[in-house]
Amino acid sequence: METSISRLIGAADKGDVGAADTLFSALYSELHRLAKRALAHEGAAMSLGASTLLHEAYLDMAAREGTAFPDRARFMGYAARVMRNLIIDHARERHAQKRGGLFEITSLDTDAMEQAVDHRELAHISEALDELAKVEPGLAEIIDLKFFCGFSFAEIAAMRKVSERTVQRNWETARIYLHRKIRTDLSL
């Protein structure tokens, strides 16, 4: 791939749809590769945090592409969406295979008492998120970062240089949007 991630992010920022698509597939294969590499390294039974994977991806690419590489917050904005798709594809694949695949990706907040989500529900959420991204991309990004990639409110706040309360409020707003959206879509 000749075109650098930095260039693609720059073009996507300016609204270049073709660049955004290329960026998506470039990041997708990059993250997929990283996930596989990590698993090969750590052993098949190992679980891996999505946020860790993203941090690693960032460091990896930034090191490769040099100082022109965008800051962490901008990168994460794109990468988190890609990660979401990676996770959903994986869930779908796993469901198809019935038995567990080679690896699993856990989110940061995995709590022993929390339930996993069905892959069909994930697909609905993902569709609604794409809609929300058209209305208010910042809100959609928070869901990607928090729900799919497992970043904490504090981490997102630090990344965006806003208060934790603001992030929480944005998350609440996005959640209301998604809840309403999925409910109305399903009842249609």
Next chain:
Amino acid sequence: MSPLSSEQWRAIIPYLDQVLAMPEEERAVWLSSLAEQNSALVAQLRSLLDEQRASVQEGFLECSPVPLATPPGLAGQSVGAYTLLSQIGQGGMGSVWVAERSDGRFERQVAVKFLNISLMGRAGEERFKREGSILGRLAHPHIAELLDAGVSKAGQPYLVLEHVEGDHIDRYCDQRQLDVADRVRLFLDVLIAVAHAHANLIVHRDLKPSNVLVRNDGQVKLLDFGIAKLLEGEGQDEAATALTVEGGRAMTPEYAAPEQLRGEPITTATDVYALGVLLYVLLTGQHPAGPGMHTPADLVKAIVETEPLRLSDVVTQNKTDSATANAERRITTPEKLSRLLRGDLDTIVAKALKKNPRERYVSVTALADDLSRYLRNEPITARPDTLSYRAGKFVRRNRTAVALVALSVVALVGGAVGTLVQARNARAQRDLALRQVQRTEALNEFHQFILSDAAPSGRPFTVSELLERAEHIATQQRATNDTNRVDLLAALGFQYSVLGEDAKAHRVLEEAYKLSRGLSEKSVRAQASCNFASGLVREGDLARAETLVEEGLREISNDPQVALVRVNCLRNGSEVALERGDAREGVARVEAAQEILRHSQFDSEMEEMLISIDLAEAYRVAGQNDKAIPTFEKAAALMSSMGRSETQSAGVLFNDWALALSKVGRPLEAEKLMRRTIEIGRVGGTDENVDPMQLVNYAFILRQLGRLNEAADYAERAYRRGKQAGSPIAIYYSLNTRAYVYLDQGDFPRAAATLTELEPILRRTFPPDNAWFGRLALSQSLLAAGEGNSQQAGLLADRAVTLYETAVKAHARGAGELPLALLHRSAISLAAHRSYQAEADAVRAVAMVQADAQPGAFSSSMGSAYLTLGRALQAQDKREEARTAFRSAAEHLQNTLGPDHPDTRAARQLAEANPLQK
């Protein structure tokens, strides 16, 4: 309900954001006022707020989107004796299911935890089950019970645990808005459980809020005890485990201790650290690494390198809104919260969070004790890192001493901080009499600290000057009472003797003693007489010293409240006994003191250290060097942990330790320690403040190393300092050492003059059977031999041996010098061509030195004994045996005195000069 268009959403989102920012109770007012302008908008907002409530209720987007690790079809299947009911959790470790006994014998539901680890073969399974059963024995009401452990048919290991319904401790505290004291109380329950596990040698290794649950009834339950250990693979190193187990849960080792991240051994101190983090979070609402995002790398760096902010600073330092919210959850304001945390809680948490595991609380119980003391408003044992705490408490405690304190404050700056004596027992502490003892002890220790221990650092005045001013204050101050004056004089006397100012020490201690005769308080009287006894030892008045000690010991009751006075008296009594030559009594007295201290309610590191020093010294004097050397090491370690390795007390310790090492024939190590002692005592490059005894000892060790010119120089300096300070003990020791050095140098006239000066002093000071006369006879014998009078030399050597044999029978001081006398006599016999007798003495000496030596260790005494034996054998033409003896001698001497020492060279040459014949 019609779906909102993108335009509508864009319009409504800012309003939604605004209403979400408001507290619940303000929303209604705001909405109704807005409704007057735009009722349609408000209707939409209200319905969206309903949407929010619904999503909260459903837990929408709150669960992880992670695919299940265990196939969902497991429900209804059984593992071991349990039937799985439903999955209740999923995490990096594996999945968790609710289950019940298949045979229905047991109604309570349990939790089955599948672990995402692969066990390596049958051995791995065995180990897993074995460790599981160890954990299963850990029964405590605050620890979730481990009922069973096994491996499923599919090969997945699982644990069967008590099913606990509760909330993470941090959430529990916040939701119930517990105040600081209630949080500490709840936390104490956690500590009790962890202490119980530690007592069973089980370390948790993974303490964090999600493993510390609180049930609705307020009962604390700890989960996953020791499971981190179970997850460890065979032979895997600890760091990898901490990170990979954590790594499963996303590589955020927020509660990991520095040693876990560095791959160092995990101990109970690791749990102490995690508990420190937990307490930090409970009290401040923040993580010690600070707010904001932590990448794993940042966290690791913070944990290993960065000192966390103090609790009291962190609660006011951050953005006001979160600080206020945090304080509100503790029903207070940020400022009040900061005041609550400042001081003891700051200190306690800081001690638990020390980077170095050895600086943390020694046990979870010690941490719990301090927190309990905090709750009861008693002084805690942990010391803050600043001086103000100590000085502050002292000034408040004792008003009469303030003048002296103010005078000495300059000396305090930059000095080390020790400990005050603290009472363990709350009731006892309220007791007036006990407070009196504590006060005295604090006063003594304080003086010792400012006057002797602060001495090596820079000073705007000389110590003698300071002491004289203090003495003036003590004797002239009309306002103070006699009890306090006795205390002050005792402290001063101690200082004077530390400086080797024996005449001045005698003066103030005697004055204190006389003053105390007019007092009725027995502990004060006893203390004064024992202190005076200690002063008299240095004066050489041993009989009177012993009488005073016995008088003092009789006067103190067995009352635990005066335990410290008794300890002090026994310590002084030990010094007197040792100097009198009664080594056995000396050891017995200091062992008794140690016993009393151990069973008293006083907990003083300082006192413990002083006793260790005394005990080591008593062992040394009693010739039990095998016990003495490790005891010295222990005392030195205590001292260094108290930050006192550059103090005068450390100097004394190194001195005694050096003598023990010299005695067992390790003079090279001894020389290093002794040199350090003298460097510590030296102020401004002069010997003026160096204890003359230390100079004598250094001379002695230098002589042992064959550095005779230096030895003579130091022995002469010691003699001058002894005269100057009026210290008879230093005078006779230095005369004795000088005589030996002159003899070694072959300077017989000077040796003779020195011995002539020494003899009458010894006759005045000691009874005729004292070991000193053995020493005297030995040097006189060497002198006679040097002057060519071999008959006289033989007689004197016989006398020396007889005197030492008497000492051995009486277990008296000097008993350890018998082999030395035997070797001397052997040399004299050899010179007189009585080689058979020479061999007999040398063989005896070798056997005695061997019995005393540490097995396998090299010793210069062994070397000298073999060398002498070799010479006796050679004279009888027993070449082969002589060669073996010389070779052994060379080996011992080379390793203890170095290759260039004349004795080493002699042994080597003699070994080569006696080749194997045949």
